Amino acid sequence: MSSVTSPADAVIAATRHWLERAVIGLNLCPFAKSVYVKEQVRYVVSTATEAPDVLDDLERELKLLADADPAQIDTTLLIVPDALADFIDYNDLLYFAERLLGSLRLEGTLQIASFHPQYQFSGTEPDDIENYTNRAPYPILHLLREDSIARAAAAFPDAADIYERNQETMRRLGHEGWRRWMAGKGDDAEQ
Numbered sequence: 001m002s003s004v005t006s007p008a009d010a011v012i013a014a015t016r017h018w019l020e021r022a023v024i025g026l027n028l029c030p031f032a033k034s035v036y037v038k039e040q041v042r043y044v045v046s047t048a049t050e051a052p053d054v055l056d057d058l059e060r061e062l063k064l065l066a067d068a069d070p071a072q073i074d075t076t077l078l079i080v081p082d083a084l085a086d087f088i089d090y091n092d093l094l095y096f097a098e099r100l101l102g103s104l105r106l107e108g109t110l111q112i113a114s115f116h117p118q119y120q121f122s123g124t125e126p127d128d129i130e131n132y133t134n135r136a137p138y139p140i141l142h143l144l145r146e147d148s149i150a151r152a153a154a155a156f157p158d159a160a161d162i163y164e165r166n167q168e169t170m171r172r173l174g175h176e177g178w179r180r181w182m183a184g185k186g187d188d189a190e191q
Helices: 007-024 032-037 051-067 087-103 129-134 146-155 159-182
Strands: 043-044 073-080 110-117 141-146
Touching: 007 032, 007 043, 007 051, 007 073, 007 159, 043 051, 051 073, 051 087, 051 110, 051 141, 110 146, 129 159, 141 146
Parallel strands: 043 073
Antiparallel strands: 073 141, 110 141
């Protein structure tokens, strides 16, 4: 087990744990495992403390991903540990993130998925377990290639059912099951 040597290392370690246990371990995204195993996930820890600086980091990462060889970097997790702690502020930033994507003429090439420690779907209560499908240890802007999503969706026959299946997984786990699973105590849990 490697030691954590910096705050950024700790942030990446927590994010990798979430990715391994929740996203891949519970199969919340059936497309994540292949890019993870191939080490095509770029982890970037933003030092931004204000939304405009997050957008600067986002612009840089969108351009980098658009120009990168997909065999080397297929997706990027822009992790924001020191800004956007409030979900409403984070949600407001997503509007500007989408506008930035358009201004860079990257709509249809890249997309942004959202994860946050307080993630809340519209029409749900803050503590509803279904929200945990998009809860991460830090605010994260997940940058994805549209081509990769299309290929993965074509290979997964029931891609449209992922959202419903994830909600059912979370309801089956419940809050205590989620805590146990994330602590590594639920490896034998039915998925």
